Amino acid sequence: MVGEDSEFGGFATDSRSVSAGDLFLCIRGERVDGHEFAPLALLGGAVACLCERAVDGRHILVGDISMALAAFALSRRKEFDGPVVGITGSTGKTTTKEFVSAALSPLGPVLKSAGNRNTEYTSPLVWAELSGSHRAVVVEMGMRGFGQISHLASFSLPTIGVVTNIGTSHLEKVGSREGIMRAKSEMLQVLPRDGAAVLWQEDAFLESLKGACASKSYTFGFSQEADCHILGYRALSWERCVVRGQLDGEVFEVELPTTGRHQALNAAAAVLASRCAGVGVAEAAGALPFAELPPLRLQVVPFNGATVVLDTYNASPDSTVAALKTLSDVPAVGRRIAILGEMKELGDYTESGHREVGAALGLSPVDHAVLTGGPTSFIEDEALRAGFPASKITSFETFDIENVRRFLSSVRPGDVVLIKGSRALGLETALEAVRS
Numbered sequence: 001m002v003g004e005d006s007e008f009g010g011f012a013t014d015s016r017s018v019s020a021g022d023l024f025l026c027i028r029g030e031r032v033d034g035h036e037f038a039p040l041a042l043l044g045g046a047v048a049c050l051c052e053r054a055v056d057g058r059h060i061l062v063g064d065i066s067m068a069l070a071a072f073a074l075s076r077r078k079e080f081d082g083p084v085v086g087i088t089g090s091t092g093k094t095t096t097k098e099f100v101s102a103a104l105s106p107l108g109p110v111l112k113s114a115g116n117r118n119t120e121y122t123s124p125l126v127w128a129e130l131s132g133s134h135r136a137v138v139v140e141m142g143m144r145g146f147g148q149i150s151h152l153a154s155f156s157l158p159t160i161g162v163v164t165n166i167g168t169s170h171l172e173k174v175g176s177r178e179g180i181m182r183a184k185s186e187m188l189q190v191l192p193r194d195g196a197a198v199l200w201q202e203d204a205f206l207e208s209l210k211g212a213c214a215s216k217s218y219t220f221g222f223s224q225e226a227d228c229h230i231l232g233y234r235a236l237s238w239e240r241c242v243v244r245g246q247l248d249g250e251v252f253e254v255e256l257p258t259t260g261r262h263q264a265l266n267a268a269a270a271v272l273a274s275r276c277a278g279v280g281v282a283e284a285a286g287a288l289p290f291a292e293l294p295p296l297r298l299q300v301v302p303f304n305g306a307t308v309v310l311d312t313y314n315a316s317p318d319s320t321v322a323a324l325k326t327l328s329d330v331p332a333v334g335r336r337i338a339i340l341g342e343m344k345e346l347g348d349y350t351e352s353g354h355r356e357v358g359a360a361l362g363l364s365p366v367d368h369a370v371l372t373g374g375p376t377s378f379i380e381d382e383a384l385r386a387g388f389p390a391s392k393i394t395s396f397e398t399f400d401i402e403n404v405r406r407f408l409s410s411v412r413p414g415d416v417v418l419i420k421g422s423r424a425l426g427l428e429t430a431l432e433a434v435r436s
Contacts, residue, residue: 008047011125020045025065026055027121066120066151073124074155080130080137082107083277086156086187088141088149089164090180091319092266093118094294095258096164097140099270102291103284104277108135115294118142123152136277143183145173150186160276161187161215162198162269166205167318172347181205185212196276198269201226218276220268222261228272233264235329238300238309238416243267245285247275252285258293260326262319296428298326303431305413306334311420312427315343317353320420321360327418328364334414335367339404339430341421342373354378362386370407373399373425404430 009021015037018024024041026034026049038055042048048058050065062068077084085104087097094116101112111134113126118140126139141152166181174183188197189212197213199206201221210217220228231251232244241259245252245268256267267288274284296313311323320343327336338361346353358379361369363386371379371393380395396403404419408430411417421427 011128012041012046013121015041015044018044018046022046023060024049025069025121026051026059027065028052069121069124070151070155073127074157076127076130077155077157080134082134082136083160084137084139084156084158085160085162085273085277086139086141086153086158087162087164088143088184088187089162090167090169090184091316091322092164092262093140093142094313095263095297096162096266096269097138098291098293099267099288100162100273101138102287102289103270103274104136104138104279105287105290106279106283107277109133110136110138112138113140116140116142118152119144120148120151124155127155141187143170143173143180146179146183147186149183150190153187153190157190158187159192159195160198160273161191161195161213162273163188163200163203163209164266164269165200165318166203166209167316168346168349168353169314169316169318170345171349171353172345175347177205181208185209188212189214191215196273198273198276200265200269218272220265220272222265226268228268228275230264230268233261235259235326235331238298238307238330245271247271247281250281252281254285254288257289257291258298259330260298260322261329262322262326263298298323301431303408303417304411306411306415306417308408308411308417308419308431310428310431311418312341312425313423315341315420315422316346317343317349317356320357323418323420324357324360324364324366327366327416330416332414332416334412334416336365337368337370337411337415337417338364338366339370339372339407339417339419339421339427340376340379341399341425341427342375344422344424350375351378355382358382359386362388366392368392368394370394370396370404372396372403373421399425401426401430405432 008023012018012022024046038049042057101110139156195215197217201219218227222230228247234242243264271284299310301308354375355378362383
């Protein structure tokens with residue numbers, strides 16, 4: 001054990017990245033048990049280990065690491081009286097978090113979840129970085145089952161809650177889109193009465209989400225009924241687009257450092273959430289171009305004279321259809337090519353989800369599609385049904401990254417290639433060894 005006067009400077013979840021003075025978290029994962037790496041962490045400079053069973057060396061023994069971290073985070077959260085924006089949704093969470101953080105910046109320094117730290121082990125760690133200079137906090141909340149978001153919200157206590165959309169990501173965890181809605185609603189249920197919920201106007205579950213709120217709710221979207229109404233969208237390139245919107249009777253126009261109609265929605269959500277936090281519409285919109293957008297989300301990579309767009313952080317039917325629409329919108333000198341891998345974690349929705357993508361592909365101006373992985377046969381079937389020519393499809397029943405690499409070697413200058421698939425596939429590695 002460690003003495004009561006021991007201090008630590010930060011947290012570490014990987015023994016290979018421990019810094020001197022860190023507290024190492026012995027997390028039990030599906031594949032590895034962090035307790036086994038406690039000695040390495042201590043040798044690397046950890047001041048102690050937080051563990052659920054005794055380990056050799058300095059340690060703090062607790063019954064449940066996630067609950068101990070939650071208690072720590074709650075103690076820090078109670079020290080902060082500024083706006084706390086919680087963000088969840090099936091797609092767009094991390095990008096929206098970055099847009100919200102930028103839009104809140106006129107208030108002063110903003111503390112935000114690093115990367116996609118949105119689990120019961122990583123979400124509490126953001127509160128370790130809270131300082132007296134911070135004027136707002138933005139936390140991302142992931143969902144892997146019922147009760148998880150409720151747990152995350154119990155210590156972050158958001159005053160403003162943003163739900164980007166109710167889609168199909170992680171459908172197998174909760175059984176249905178209705179289940180996803182109920183799981184995401186857990187954040188809305190903890191909002192204070194004087195707080196605000198920020199919701200997508202065109203969401204099929206809008207009324208159900210509103211019903212879960214004790215606070216007032218406001219909406220964003222392309223329809224005129226939305227409080228933050230998107231008046232126009234125009235793609236300039238794969239890295240820029242222009243969004244025009246209106247909120248509180250005030251029109252704003254902003255050039256975003258990304259593209260896609262779904263990004264226009266994320267930006268509108270950010271302007272609306274920031275307005276709820278007291279930022280002026282013009283100020284919030286004017287700060288959006290400075291958002292630090294995450295990698296592997298429509299990330300542009302020059303490739304032998306062509307343009308490759310990596311959207312491989314994850315994939316769901318909603319995000320894949322959105323990516324195909326973006327591929328259609330952005331100007332292209334050569335061919336538009338879509339390389340689509342299978343979408344995992346869809347459970348009973350696997351066939352219908354892939355068919356949804358196939359229907360969108362069939363109606364798109366894509367010049368060639370490469371499909372890889374068993375369930376993508378449903379994409380092919382539905383695309384053919386919609387009239388997409390069979391000659392424009394290359395399909396591989398079994399996923400093999402080498403097949404993708406071989407196809408990429410045939411890409412010509414001027415082509416635009418969208419690569420989209422679930423994170424587990426690692427499709428971005430197909431670029432390795434074929435770039436000149």
